[in-house]
């Protein structure tokens with residue numbers, strides 16, 4: 001129980017049960033101990049001293065700077081500190097102009113984090129948490145979760161929070177809307193903390209993915225990393241790197257969700273290695289829409305089929321056969337795959353998986369496609385094969401093959417339960433709101449959620465939009481060595 005000292009009349013100091021709620025009915029406690037005046041003063045003096053020391057330690061840099069300037073002004077007059085401040089500003093300006101990224105990293109962001117910590121988070125912490133029901137009052141004493149540290153990113157803040165003992169992250173997940181409104185954020189996500197009992201709250205200040213991202217420049221061959229080709233941007237403004245080497249990728253999204261932009265951004269990122277003969281793209285195009293634009297490109301630097309009467313399935317089977325032959329060749333010789341012109345990295349893109357499997361009317365073709373896909377996805381990873389499958393319908397009945405794809409992307413989905421079907425259990429609770437992505441193309445097309453290997457928390461991404469003109473430019477670049485007639489024929 002907490003106590004505070006009250007003075008009743010001179011010489012009469014009493015300790016009473018403390019009451020922090022200003023609206024609570026007055027509760028009179030009988031005097032318990034009569035305290036000497038000097039002891040009361042001493043206790044209060046120690047309290048003030050401790051608070052001052054904590055404040056000084058926490059704010060050592062600004063306090064020292066202010067004290068130094070004060071001392072200069074006192075000793076030499078006000079012009080000297082003004083000159084010192086001007087000099088420091090000039091130095092900081094030069095630093096910012098010369099190396100902006102280090103300036104932002106080592107100075108601007110930490111200063112901003114301190115400011116936001118004090119002004120936005122600590123100032124509103126208690127009222128917002130009380131209203132959101134995240135505090136506990138026990139025997140008149142209020143227990144409040146505490147802020148450990150605040151970090152600022154370009155578009156979001158991360159606040160490390162020490163929860164109350166016995167509190168779990170889902171208590172915070174339930175009130176993310178209250179927190180967002182309380183602290184003026186667009187949305188709030190709850191992330192795993194650095195140790196038990198702590199969580200990171202991610203306050204998104206503004207949506208970095210609200211506007212379409214134009215097609216990224218075609219990279220130089222040495223910049224292409226198959227462990228993470230850049231296909232767009234993540235919510236914190238960093239590049240979205242899609243892993244292809246050693247995995248398979250499923251892109252799930254309702255019609256118009258922008259699956260094409262993920263596929264084309266990937267092809268665009270791979271283009272330099274395709275031209276160098278180190279990567280082949282085998283395109284299977286049942287819809288004859290998205291991939292048909294790049295048909296000459298795929299036919300020259302890979303394969304292409306849109307033939308519904310067995311051609312597409314045959315292509316898949318040939319990929320599976322070739323993969324088997326490669327596996328045999330590599331057995332006992334090499335364990336990690338590095339692409340070469342004799343053994344290029346093969347990306348098999350299937351624009352709509354369900355056309356080959358669930359929707360295919362011919363039972364025989366369906367079975368053959370399913371079995372070739374299963375072979376490719378289960379054994380192809382280590383021998384330089386990557387299957388990228390797009391899928392409109394994420395329901396279980398339609399997509400029984402999703403477990404064959406280790407990496408999955410959830411673009412806009414029609415129903416909330418499809419999110420966990422695509423990204424795995426609990427993904428929606430952890431913030432993958434793929435069912436709430438806007439269906440307005442400018443706002444939501446190409447936006448989605450991915451789960452990285454390193455973290456169970458889904459992150460929000462947007463693929464760059466590769467327009468028809470961009471595709472034509474890629475095709476022209478890839479076929480530049482052919483003369484006009486040949487290109488036409490291709």
Ligand SMILES: Nc1ncnc2c1ncn2[C@@H]1O[C@H](COP(=O)(O)OP(=O)(O)OP(=O)(O)O)[C@@H](O)[C@H]1O
Nearest residue numbers: 212255256257258259260261441445446463464465
């Ligand atoms: N990354 C993006 N940024 C902005 N707009 C985009 C993006 N991707 C696609 N769009 C817009 O959204 C429209 C639909 O995209 P797209 O055809 O790629 O969707 P989809 O998921 O492949 O649909 P479907 O399954 O019906 O083929 C495009 O015509 C384009 O205008």
